[in-house]
Amino acid sequence: MTPGTREAYRRLADATIKPRLGEHPVSTITDVDVAQWITWIEAKPSPRDPSKTLAAKTVKNHHGFLSQTLAAADARGLRTGNPAGGEDHPHPAREDDRPQALGVRRAPALRSRGVEAADHVARRHGYAVGRGDGAHVG
Known part of the structure; x- marks a missing residue:
């Protein structure tokens, strides 16, 4: 990695990750933290x-x-898993306005902890919260 690339990544982290997650040790960042960050x-x-x-x-x-x-931190043994990984991420709106899937892995788990962040993200982006079998929850 060139010094310029490293500096660009540092600036991006300073602007996007550190303001909300910078106080958290990387090993403690959860699905809830990621949903709130989104x-x-x-x-x-x-x-x-x-x-x-x-x-x-x-x-x-x-x-x-x-x-x-977070995947790099997991690979280096600094944490277990990647709560921001997988397909559960914001997608640009489709031109045909069909609902998009917010993966089951994250939304029900967040809801079960009493966190409404997953539902908020789903509603904001027009996602359907599904179980992966074509069914929709919530």
Whole structure:
């Protein structure tokens, strides 16, 4: 990795990960933390037009960066698992407005802990919360 790439990643982490998750030891970040982080990142103003929030694609890119960071920590033995991994991430809206799937792995587990963040993310993006068999929950 070049020094310029390393610096770009550091700046991205400083702007997107550290403000909400920087106080947490990497080993303690949970699904709930990630869901709350997604809600926070979705509400950030767009740098191009502060009257708008970040584009869904930008949120997806930031989520991917968080997921890669947590996967690297898992690979290095700094944590177990990746709560930002898998397919449970924001997707840009489809042109045909069909509901998109928010994977069962995360949403019901969050709901069972009394956390409504998964439902909020699902509603905000028009996702259907499913069990992977075509059924929809909530």
